[in-house]
Amino acid sequence: MAMVAGVGDAMQLLHLLAGVGTPANYNHWAALGNDQWSFEKCEPYFKKLENASSQPKAPYRGHDGPIHIRQDPSLNSVDKYIEEAAKDMNLPVRNDINNPNAPPEALFEIEHMITKTGHRNSAAVGYLPKSLVLKRQETLTICSGAVATRLQFNQDGTEATGVYILDRLTQKSTKECLVHAKREVIVSCGALFSPQFLMLSGIGPKEQIQHHKIPLVRDMSGVGATLNDHIAFSIAFQARLADSYIRLLNPLIAIWHLLLFIFTKTGIFSRSGARLCAFLSSENIDEKTMTLKPPKDASDEQRRRDPHLPENAPDLELLFINAAFDYERGKGYCGFQTCLVQPFSRGKVELASSDPLALPKFYSQFLSDPRDWAVARKAARFAMNYVETFRKSKYPFDSTWHIAPGVKRGSMEGSWKDVSDEEMDRFLRERLLNFYHPTSTCHMGLEEDGAVVGQDLKVHGFQNLRIADASVFPTVTSAHTTAPVYMVAERSADFIKNDWAKKESH
Template sequence: MLHSPGGHSRSRRISAILTFTTFSLIFAFRRTQFAKSNKTLRILLTVTAAVLTVRLLRRNMFKLLAGSKYVTDLSRVGQRVGDVPAPKVEEFDIIIIGGGTAGCVLASRLTEDPSLRVLLLESGGSGKSLIFTRLPSAFTLLFHTKHVYELHTEPQAFAREATRYWPRGKMLGGCSSINAQMAQYGAPGDFDEWAKIIGDDSWSWDKFQRYFRKLEKYVPNPEYTGVDANGKGADGPVQIGYFNSFLPQSQDFVASCTKLNIPFNSDFNTTGGTRATTFPRNRQQIMTYIDKNSQRVSSETAYLTDDVLARQNLVVAIHASVTKIIFDTEATGGPRAVGVEFSKSKNGPKYQARARKEVVLSAGAVHSPHILMLSGVGNRKDLKKHEIPIIHDIPSVGYNLVDHPVVDLAFKDKKSTPKYMRPHSILEVFKLLGSVFQYFATRGGPLRTNVAEAAAFVRSDDPLLFEHSTEVHDTTSAADSPDLELFSTIFGYKDHGRYMYPVHTVGLHVTLLRPASRGMLRLKSSNPWDHPIIDPRYLEQHEDVEKLVRGVKLLFKVARTEPLASRVDHKATNPLLDHGLPQKSDEELGDIIRERVQTLYHPASTCRMAPLQDAGVVDSQLRVHGIQGLRVCDASVFPTIVSGHTAGAVYAIAEKLSDMLKAQYAVEKKA
């Protein structure tokens, strides 16, 4: 049988629509009141949809090309431990541990030098092969699946002794494959503060900002004017812009903020940072990592393109979990990292690969310190407790853990604007299915939303916003840097989206950007398959509670300011919603904050860049203190947490390290 060109492509698209429609039908129909009252129908629909999905997958009708160029047979990249006689050990110039936000950048940039042979090891699979990570609105559906690390904190002593859910990406792209795609990099003052802490001016905003421009490919949207495209990167791999949806409730949030002395800002990612600049258009849609085709841009899709994967000097191995770093303890000048040990599963065979030049640890703020400690690099007392041979005593590994705590609020939306992804009736189920077809056919419609479409950045000591407030300790990085972020979502939710309200809602949220509280990450055991002990110690410092109280009260003002005031049903009495909170005292609000505080998925600083005597783990070149041939590159190296979203800064750090390494080895080749 002859097939016309593009026939297979059309077949795949039709299959994609059918597959996602199936998932959507399960997700949507189970939340309708009709389905809840008819258990038999609910089960029948679920089973039918599951069978259809399995048949589609078994016939490969929904198969992306991603993953076919990745190595899954670990014997191809490493020597099996215990083989006798031992085969020749596979050697690379650089081994990168972790294919997350930073790891994909490093793999792509370093292999631009054809003389460098690079191995990238990732514990998960491909992120670009998953429909729920490519579709902007569906990312939370990956939570509680095999594609994320199901991490939980210790009971939080200052937050009702409750554990908190901490999902981390377990796939190529890492957390850039499961985040809310908000492209905001922090404040310029953050990076000037970094330069001062580490004593290296190359990390100051004036010098470091070029790496943000290097990663960017800003694509103007004709519907969104006011951004100076000349100040954005045009040739980078990471496409950014304004191609997500911008629903009415998000527009109302922005308009209400501007009426409360929060001036409009058309672009947070400039030298002016989050300082507001007034533009004629009263619209602050957040810039996103969503491309002009309305698909997520992750570090995998941006940096591990087909051309990059075709390079002969790059090998990307997936489902390869690193269990420890291998050191030469007899090396001249101190211990040297010379390779890694890795495995596909807890009980599977272990493999080793050797690194001639460097091992770069890019496993994230949780797993980078975890792997260091498992390998014998960390606090001597902690290592001895678990009988791990000590390679080098660095007391601060895993300490100085800081995160952005967030508090979620929900108010009834009396306009009952359909949210499609969270339908409340049979009619809206059909609207959801229509929006699915609209998205796959035209890449348009409400499924383009990144859920958190608009944001505002403020200081908790701003007298125009917080009149008659007592003085609070200033933890910001500069006089014009914020310490609170307000943002709106197209619906309210609890428990990271696991619980949805039974009525239409508007979600409002406040994040503390510069918390004073610090936590720690420690080993649970010497078994690399045991998750570490995570204790962010949320709200240990009372000033963190006080600032969040101010943020919550400011959200009340936003909700009662037009035009959002006309959208919110202030007469609602549903006890599940937050209409009664404005009548609470500051002390009562503090108690509610302690009960609700959650992560915004931004852990940082567990391997911070600072002098060793100042609780540092790596130096300004990201080299682990006292260890040769070992660097760390991810959010764990932040000297202090940025005043915004962390992905952009991680991209930029990886771009900078790539340049440093390529320059270093170019000099060595000439010498």
């Protein structure tokens, strides 16, 4: 588990990928009973948040938002051969990963949340620039180093009247301070910590709350349940050192790129670590060839190309990275971070204690659903075949296996055709990765179905308590989760403004 403490969210560390995801994801949310969260309802907010300089004339993209989004040209020779190999895998190559009308299965050129000067465009940079902070200093208070410990409620437990906070910068201070709420309280602690905060406040599964001797305010079994996250593993191969970020281990190369960034805002340090990724559906993979099946007929082709159908949401991602684990100095590596992006397995978050400074218990429970094993095996074989297909290209280097099941490292001995399910499962157990996209621990939906928040993001049973982070996702999106989280925040702001405008008009 990785955590970030600071203004500007986890984008201070993560990959900066600006992926909205296919409309199918949001139409799936709508099909689950959240009709106000279809792609038609969400799309205006995606456009509102972005300034898509990479697609300046696209009418379906935003161009005035606070988050600058761009694409960068390749700095290596390997990318074009990965694109060529995609065609032999029956994967079309597309430029705009955020085109809502693009077919859901393709190799896409990634967009990144990076400013014109090559800096990270986090939420702090986009939504909280220094100029805005100074303008609103009479009404905006940022408490750095403070920890929200629990909520205060009115007598009947239907309204949040305040938040208790603890100053962690002053080590001697152990006394909580109460900040009174005049209108609303918005919880935005993230998918791993929003459920903890609710449970510390007495909202959550009755057994857990009473076990830790916390006064029960509302029994809600859905708090902390249905943790949904992307599951990943790497299929990697050796490449030219000049095509791999491993070359930055050479101090002279690292210094050169640092100087490029400082003086020209170019070079490796001005961009993210990934440029290409493929999305596809495992059910469309031909198990005999480990390529995408061609459509059966025109009708099947039309159905599969429709990005709005909920059933067309991709369940696999192959993120091409110019680096790999277990590297040796002086050698270059590339690989596919192979991800299950619609896993069936669900985890949970539970309280470890009533201490707000203690971490909660996280149970990822990856591959706990047997259906995910079948998808993971197919994904690994598809990624291996992609590497083997790439190796047949005119790439000017004799690539060898680095990380893959049932192969000999440093050679091309072994193939997706030869690896057994037993070897595959052993590899997956050893190499499984967390992709740091946790969602759905306070998921949206009907209260009778165990959901925590309604479509207006208010916690069921409370008049003025909302949640605005990835924990409210009904299910994890196929895309990386940053842009969807920003969309949720934008919608939350409008919900709040509209609600209070109505109250003031009366």
